[in-house]
Amino acid sequence: MKLGTKLTLFNTISKVVIVVLFVLLLPTLIRDINQSYTDNWLRHQKDKVLKIVSGPGINNYIQNGEGYGSYNALLKEEYVSLDVDSLNENIDTIINENRLVEGDTIQYRILSHNFKVGKQNYILEIGKSIDTINETTTPLQNIALEILLGMILLTILADQVYSTYVLRPLGLIIKTKLIGHKFPNHTPYKKVKTSTTDFEYLDISIHKMIQTIENTFQKEREFISNASHELMTPISILQSKIENMFEEEDMPDETKVRLIEMQKILNRLKSITKTLLLISQIENEQFLKEDSISLSELIHEVYEEISIRLQEKEINCEIDIPAEWRLNHVNKFLLFNLFFNLINNAIKYNKEHGEIKITGHTDNKFFLVAIADTGIGISAERVPHIFNRFKKFTQSLQQDSFGLGLPIVKSIADFHHIRIEVTSEPGSGTTFKLIFPADLITAQF
Amino acid sequence: MxxxxxxxxxxxxxxxxxxxxxxxxxxxxxxxxxxxxxxxxxxxxxxxxxxxxxxxxxxxxxxxxxxxxxxxxxxxxxxxxxxxxxxxxxxxxxxxxxxxxxxxxxxxxxxxxxxxxxxFGLKHSVVMLGNFVIDLTNRTISYNNTPIGTITKKEFDLVAYMLLHKNRTLTRSQLSEHIWGSVVNDDYDSNYIDAHIKNIRKKLNVYSSPDWLETVRGLGYRININH
Structure with a gap:
């Protein structure tokens, strides 16, 4: 999961948890607030009543031992009662209690207060119906909830905007430095703009690492290029010496036979060196891609070059490539070598009287060329390694090759952005499928 | 020179x-x-x-x-x-x-x-070998004025190269370097030259035995021209 997505998810979840907690706590919270507010109100009322009573005297309200009572007649929301208390208590409480008012039992929050005037003990009760108190609870809860939701949404939005902004350099680093990176890279280093030091560090570290890798690659390529170049001159001298010795008139035939053996060994050295040089030249992009050729003609040229090998093994080779397919912006020499090596392998690893099918077809935007043989095949675990240099699998064929045929194919294909897919069935054959990018082939006469 | x-x-x-x-x-x-x-x-x-x-x-x-x-x-x-x-x-x-x-x-x-x-603009370069006429300009081999159409490009290349170095034994390595020199491939020891020579002989034998094309045992091939 992407960091940005994770952050958004965390933000949202944490806020949802807060909302749920708040919603659960809200009724109790509001009730408590309401209650304390009511209690304060009751005390305030009590003080007021006591003040009133102390003015005109208690007897204005209590006559003949008859208590005073007042309440809203209709809704019975509040009431005040003043009475003589026969018990000599000292009550000062606020509790919830039921009262019977005109036949209705109503729950009230009641403040009870004892006070003395002269020797007489009185009791004052002020009540407020619980229903009235609770009336405000629901709207209060709703308002609180709405404000909360609004704020949460606002913070989620703010978090989202900020994290997107702050994470943008990271996305840029991933996109340009990691996903979009190709070897070898010739574009200069471009710093990713960020004020976050961690990202700055990441960017520069990735850049340094890539540079190290590039340098190593470059050194390896230079080494192969220099080594193979340097080897060419001594090989050339040896080859000339052998050729001249072979021509000498007094040279006995046995010596000539040994000279031929030397020549063969020298050829082997020459082939390896030339091949390595070719691969390094391709990797150093020393070849131009300016040729435009008919694919079918190219394959027939390869066929002509290689037909003697087909004849030797009596292999039947079928070529079915649409005549109108043209390769553009390619290097003919390299593609010739690509097909030569693939078809040569198809012959080399084929059985006598075997078959090779070279077919072309289109698939969506791509042009596919398949070279299928009826040879010994490659086991599944070896397929990923067949393009490695100097990798040889078939011991019996060791005499004829040195394991650079497919690496040549691979570097030529990479150079032209041609993808290679290999499917193989040990014992029954191998198919190499070349997938040409759409801009490489046009289907025109 | x-x-x-x-x-x-x-x-x-x-x-x-x-x-x-x-x-x-x-x-x-x-x-x-x-x-x-x-x-x-x-x-x-x-x-x-x-x-x-x-x-x-x-x-x-x-x-x-x-x-x-x-x-x-x-x-x-x-x-x-x-x-x-x-x-x-x-x-x-x-x-x-x-x-x-x-x-x-x-x-x-x-x-x-x-x-x-x-x-020097050697316009027409023709060599007589026994009863065969090798036309190096038009790249044909003919017998009694009949061109032998079955000879392939590679086969002609081989004959022409040997003709150029006439009376000299050419090894298989030298011959394959000439005709496959531009191909960079995996093989270093292919004896397909023998197969080519066999084919050339077979095609020419239809008309007459090409005695001038000699196999030098263990060494290679040569074309002999006696002056």
């Missing part, structure tokens, strides 16, 4: 000199660019073989000098630095051919002969 060999590698220069002298060329050798520059300015040559990798001189500069003071000479570039650009530059500057090291001495000679043929 006068040949100037400019090559700093003495061992190679030596072999080139032996080989070309045996083929009746008169050789002059230089191991560095400075002395080559002097010789180019004073003597006239038919061929100048220039190694591009000289320690003291840019081989391409030498080529320019050669074109100036020795306009008649054919220049062949010999180099181990087979950079693709070098080749284009060399040919642009007027080199007649370009031979990357390592090369076969026979290949060098055949290139030199090809240049001579081009230069």
């Amino acid at each position: 006068n040949v100037l060999i400019v090559e700093d590698e003495k061992a190679l220069t030596n072999e080139l000199e032996i080989f070309l002298s045996n083929s009746n060329y008169i050789c002059d050798v230089c191991f560095n660019g400075a002395s080559a520059s002097e010789k180019i300015a004073t003597n006239l040559y038919d061929f100048i073989l220039i190694d591009l990798g000289l320690p003291d001189y840019d081989g391409l500069d030498l080529l320019k000098e050669a074109k100036k003071y020795n306009p008649e000479a054919a220049c062949i570039i010999l180099t181990a630095r087979a950079e693709v650009n070098d080749r284009i530059k060399g040919l642009d500057l007027g080199a007649d051919d370009y031979l990357p090291k390592p090369f076969s001495l026979l290949e060098l000679q055949s290139r030199m002969q090809a240049i001579m043929r081009r230069k």
